[in-house]
Amino acid sequence: MSFRKLILGNREVGIEFERKRIRNINVRVRRDGTLYCSLPYYAKTDEAVAFIISKQDYLLKAIDNVVNEEKTKSLSRQYVDGEIFMVLGNPYVLKVVPAAKNSCRAEDGIITLEVTNTGDYRTKYITYEKWRRRCIRSLIVDLCNEMYPWFEKRGVAMPKKITLGDYKSFWGECFAKRGELKFSYRLFEKDRELIRYVVAHEFAHFLEPNHSSRFWAVVGEIIPDYKVLRKRLNSNK
Numbered sequence: 001m002s003f004r005k006l007i008l009g010n011r012e013v014g015i016e017f018e019r020k021r022i023r024n025i026n027v028r029v030r031r032d033g034t035l036y037c038s039l040p041y042y043a044k045t046d047e048a049v050a051f052i053i054s055k056q057d058y059l060l061k062a063i064d065n066v067v068n069e070e071k072t073k074s075l076s077r078q079y080v081d082g083e084i085f086m087v088l089g090n091p092y093v094l095k096v097v098p099a100a101k102n103s104c105r106a107e108d109g110i111i112t113l114e115v116t117n118t119g120d121y122r123t124k125y126i127t128y129e130k131w132r133r134r135c136i137r138s139l140i141v142d143l144c145n146e147m148y149p150w151f152e153k154r155g156v157a158m159p160k161k162i163t164l165g166d167y168k169s170f171w172g173e174c175f176a177k178r179g180e181l182k183f184s185y186r187l188f189e190k191d192r193e194l195i196r197y198v199v200a201h202e203f204a205h206f207l208e209p210n211h212s213s214r215f216w217a218v219v220g221e222i223i224p225d226y227k228v229l230r231k232r233l234n235s236n237k
Helices: 045-054 056-076 121-152 185-189 192-204 213-222 226-234
Strands: 002-008 011-020 026-029 035-040 084-087 090-098 103-107 110-115 161-165 172-175 180-184
Touching (some): 002 056, 011 045, 026 056, 035 045, 045 056, 103 121, 110 121, 121 161, 121 180, 121 185, 121 192, 180 185, 180 192, 185 192, 192 213, 213 226
Parallel strands (some): 090 110, 161 180
Antiparallel strands (some): 002 011, 084 090, 103 110, 172 180
């Protein structure tokens, strides 16, 4: 896989390219407004870029539709009793409770959001987000520590920095030269098996920088069913 940015119309659009055993170049719009382009092994990336540019009017309209749809979903969330939130791959029902201090927890299919003002949207949003980010950061750090001994035996140094952010164009990213791993907070909605795959995928880049056959062999040693997980992870960006 490779990722690059391209100017379409008057805007910059991120595009991920992946070579597959297919005959034609295909392009689809992801939920975050970026593009995913699959192309035959024999096709040049420049051919795919030319194809995308030839379809830019259609693609830009499709991107706008997706982005607007996602904004509508976001705005429709009010943090009130009964709303459904995905927590590590499972649906949880929100319960808002008045309390002396703001906090959040999840158990038995229920997210209990305790806030000083149950009618204040911003308070509920910030309290939930702080909890969500803390949970996914803790899980990812735990998975990194769990996975590291396998890589340590192969000469990989422990990452100097593990960063999480509101990244929309990727689930994880490795900066091998500076010993840094980055992950998206969006992983909070995915199940632990998928999150573990993402951590293994990024760790593998410390050994193999590109998505070569050697890279996938490394991933396969840790996650034998990585192909299934990879497909499931990207089926609903």
